[in-house]
Each structure stands twice: as C-alpha cells, then as structure tokens.
Amino acid sequence: MTTTNDLVHQLDRQYVFHSWSQQGQLDPLVIAGAEGCRMWDYAGKEYLDFSSQLVNTNIGHQHPKVIAAIKEQAETLATVAPAHANLARGEAAKRIVERAPQGFSKVFFTNAGADANENAIRMARSFTGRDKILSAYRSYHGNTGSAIVATGDPRRVPNEFARGHAHFFNPYLYRSDFWAGDEQEECQRALQHLRRVIECEGPGAIAAILLEPIPGTAGVLTPPADYLKGVRALADEFGILLIFDEVMAGFGRTGRWFAFEHFDVTPDLIVFAKGVNSGYVPAGGVVVSDAISRHFDEHMFFGGLTYSGHPLAMASIVATLDAMRDEGIVENAARIGEGVLGQGLERLAREHAIVGETRGLGVFHALELVSDRESRTPLSASAMSEIKHALLAEGMLPFVAENRIHVVPPCIVSEAEAQQGLAILDKVLGEMSAKHA
Numbered sequence: 001m002t003t004t005n006d007l008v009h010q011l012d013r014q015y016v017f018h019s020w021s022q023q024g025q026l027d028p029l030v031i032a033g034a035e036g037c038r039m040w041d042y043a044g045k046e047y048l049d050f051s052s053q054l055v056n057t058n059i060g061h062q063h064p065k066v067i068a069a070i071k072e073q074a075e076t077l078a079t080v081a082p083a084h085a086n087l088a089r090g091e092a093a094k095r096i097v098e099r100a101p102q103g104f105s106k107v108f109f110t111n112a113g114a115d116a117n118e119n120a121i122r123m124a125r126s127f128t129g130r131d132k133i134l135s136a137y138r139s140y141h142g143n144t145g146s147a148i149v150a151t152g153d154p155r156r157v158p159n160e161f162a163r164g165h166a167h168f169f170n171p172y173l174y175r176s177d178f179w180a181g182d183e184q185e186e187c188q189r190a191l192q193h194l195r196r197v198i199e200c201e202g203p204g205a206i207a208a209i210l211l212e213p214i215p216g217t218a219g220v221l222t223p224p225a226d227y228l229k230g231v232r233a234l235a236d237e238f239g240i241l242l243i244f245d246e247v248m249a250g251f252g253r254t255g256r257w258f259a260f261e262h263f264d265v266t267p268d269l270i271v272f273a274k275g276v277n278s279g280y281v282p283a284g285g286v287v288v289s290d291a292i293s294r295h296f297d298e299h300m301f302f303g304g305l306t307y308s309g310h311p312l313a314m315a316s317i318v319a320t321l322d323a324m325r326d327e328g329i330v331e332n333a334a335r336i337g338e339g340v341l342g343q344g345l346e347r348l349a350r351e352h353a354i355v356g357e358t359r360g361l362g363v364f365h366a367l368e369l370v371s372d373r374e375s376r377t378p379l380s381a382s383a384m385s386e387i388k389h390a391l392l393a394e395g396m397l398p399f400v401a402e403n404r405i406h407v408v409p410p411c412i413v414s415e416a417e418a419q420q421g422l423a424i425l426d427k428v429l430g431e432m433s434a435k436h437a
C-alpha cells in the first residue's frame with residue numbers, strides 16, 4: 001500500500017494522544033521525510049524548515065555522519081546501563097567538557113532538557129543545603145515536576161503549590177516591567193528588582209538562580225549587555241549558584257557554542273539538550289563545575305534514569321559535535337545569522353508596519369507583531385493563525401508563538417535558503433500589514 005498524507009493523518013487522529021494539545025482541535029501537518037533545511041510530505045509538498053522543529057535541529061535534518069554513527073552504535077551496543085563505563089559516553093562527555101569554559105570538568109547525562117533542569121536543581125540543592133530556586137517569569141524550563149514550576153509563564157500553574165520556587169521579572173525592554181526608557185535603565189532596574197527578590201526570599205534559603213541566558217520560548221529576549229554579569233555578581237554576593245539553561249540557545253544557535261559566551265560570564269552549572277545532537281536521539285545533560293564535581297566525589301548524588309547516557313544518544317552527540325567542528329557550522333550560524341538573516345529581518349521590520357520589533361543573535365531571532373506600532377498592541381491570535389497558514393502555503397515551516405514569529409532555521413542554513421525565507425516573510429508580512437496593521 002502506498003503511504004499517503006491521508007493515511008498518516010487518519011492514523012494520527014485515531015490513535016495518537018498529542019502533547020500540549022486539546023485533542024479535538026488538532027490538524028497536524030504530515031511529514032514524510034527531510035534533508036538539511038527542508039522537509040516534505042507524501043504528496044511532495046516541500047517546506048523550508050524555519051522552525052528547526054522545536055528549535056533543536058541545529059545540524060539540519062538527516063546529517064549523514066550522525067545517521068551513520070547511530071547505525072554503527074546500534075550494531076555494536078544498542079543499550080547499556082548507566083552504571084557501566086562505555087566508550088561513546090566517555091567520548092561525548094569529553095567533547096562537551098572541551099567546549100565548556102575553563103573550570104568545568106564533568107557531564108551528567110539525561111534524556112532531555114526538562115530532566116536536565118531537574119537534576120541541575122537537585123545538584124544545587126544538595127551542594128548548597130538550601131532549598132529555593134529563583135527563576136524568571138519570562139522563561140521555559142521544561143514540562144516535568146520542578147522544571148515546570150521553575151518555568152515562569154502561566155503553564156506552571158497546574159503545579160503552583162510546589163515548594164521551593166520563587167520568580168522574578170527579567171529584562172524585556174520592548175514591554176518593560178520596569179518602565180525603563182533604554183537598555184541601560186532596563187538592566188539596572190532589573191538587577192535592583194532581583195536584589196530585592198533575593199533579600200525578600202532570604203538569601204540563606206536560595207540554592208540557585210536558574211536562567212536562560214537568552215529566554216527562547218518567551219520570545220528570544222536578548223538581555224541588555226551587562227545583565228548576566230550583574231546576575232553573576234548578585235549570586236556571588238549571596239553565595240547562590242548560577243545555573244544557565246542553554247537547552248534552546250546552546251550548541252551553535254546564537255553563533256557561539258553557548259549563548260552566555262556573548263556576555264562574558266560563566267555559570268556554575270550548564271544545562272543542555274536539543275542542539276547537542278539536534279534531537280536525532282533524545283539527550284540532554286548538565287555540565288558540572290570543578291567545585292560541584294568535587295563535592296559529589298564525597299557526597300552521594302541521588303539522581304539518574306534507566307536510559308541516562310544511552311549509547312545511541314552518545315554516539316549521535318560525538319558525531320554531531322565533530323561534524324559541527326569540522327564543517328564550521330557554528331561559524332555559519334554567526335555569518336548567515338547576522339550577515340543575512342539579522343540584517344534582512346531589520347529591513348522587514350522597517351518596511352512592514354505589522355512588525356513591532358525584531359531581536360536576536362545568530363539563527364535565533366523573533367519578530368514581534370503588532371496591530372499598532374505606537375501602542376505596541378500584540379497582533380490577535382486569529383491574525384497570527386492566518387499568518388502561520390499563509391507561511392505554510394508559501395512553503396515555510398514557521399515557529400509561531402503568541403504574537404511572534406521565531407525565525408530559527410538550522411545552523412547550517414545557506415545564504416540562498418536564508419534569502420528564500422526572507423522573501424517568503426516579506427511577501428506574507430506585506431499582505432498581512434495591509435490587512436491587520
């Protein structure tokens with residue numbers, strides 16, 4: 001029997017319970033195959049993937065070296081308990097430590113980003129003997145016990161009674177919570193506010209500040225230049241650990257290996273997932289500083305999963321990181337991201353009234369859409385849905401969230417693909433500006 005879009009769609013609708021969805025409202029796109037920055041369905045309709053799926057396919061789809069490494073590992077050793085030493089895991093950990101700044105020595109592996117945050121939180125609590133975790137309202141840290149409570153957006157509400165978490169406002173000049181007029185003022189006020197939150201929550205009770213260096217799901221909120229340094233200084237002043245959640249921004253997305261490298265600051269724990277192996281096999285983890293690592297030489301760490309450091313995931317990490325190094329993929333993200341994409345988006349923002357702001361680094365950008373530039377009124381959900389469908393019809397797979405289009409192609413995106421994506425955005429934003437702005 002030939003596979004068709006209808007067959008896959010029907011199987012999906014009948015048997016699959018989707019995540020983050022009201023099951024009766026679904027109309028998922030059928031995907032049959034992919035390569036590089038392109039995906040297609042069974043009818044041959046092609047899409048330029050400007051979403052990197054959930055902002056994870058940094059190396060693009062079906063990279064042959066990664067696929068080959070997974071196959072080879074499957075034939076050699078398809079599964080092994082985390083307690084055993086295994087070559088692929090050692091090689092993956094070594095490569096990640098080598099990419100981290102000085103002062104990081106070990107990697108704890110998990111299956112995804114959320115459980116990596118869980119374990120980073122557990123390490124911080126165990127290391128400091130303190131309980132509270134401070135995190136930003138404008139954040140997303142994953143959908144498991146502590147990670148969803150640390151998440152600042154309203155999705156944390158089902159778990160709002162979990163103990164040991166408090167939130168603070170992070171900088172977002174375009175919709176400033178601090179009534180700031182410029183970036184410097186936003187930075188100072190956000191840091192003053194964080195100091196007050198620390199004082200009010202009791203510094204002696206706070207284990208860690210958990211922060212995405214560039215909050216991604218919340219809107220690619222590039223912070224003011226000195227904000228993260230200011231957070232580091234506050235953490236040091238009060239003996240609080242600093243955890244950077246690099247799950248979305250890490251491994252090339254911003255044009256550097258880690259997003260925090262743009263801000264001249266180093267955390268105590270680095271949480272990663274997504275880009276480390278582009279999600280070819282589920283994987284995540286925590287890079288642990290020397291001091292915390294030494295602590296756990298003498299103390300038990302109560303954490304781990306049956307599939308922690310799964311060999312297929314580890315082999316895919318080794319091959320991904322080697323390919324990223326050998327093929328200059330991080331450098332490509334910086335060059336195309338800023339030279340072509342960033343500049344192109346700036347132009348679109350000037351030309352189309354519907355764009356309130358564009359921001360981002362590397363291949364990590366967001367266009368914030370408004371119905372009125374003066375009042376910055378967010379574009380309505382129905383207009384955003386219309387835009388999403390128009391982009392799909394033009395052959396772009398977009399990442400649309402609230403009133404934003406996140407422009408997040410794979411880090412391998414070529415200049416021609418970036419230009420093609422910009423041309424599609426230009427056409428659709430032009431049509432929608434005439435209608436909605």
Ligand code: PLP
Binds near residue numbers: 141
């Ligand atoms: N942290 C950040 C910054 C994320 O963007 C995400 C997912 O989007 C997560 C954590 C959760 O990762 P996962 O869905 O792999 O559990």
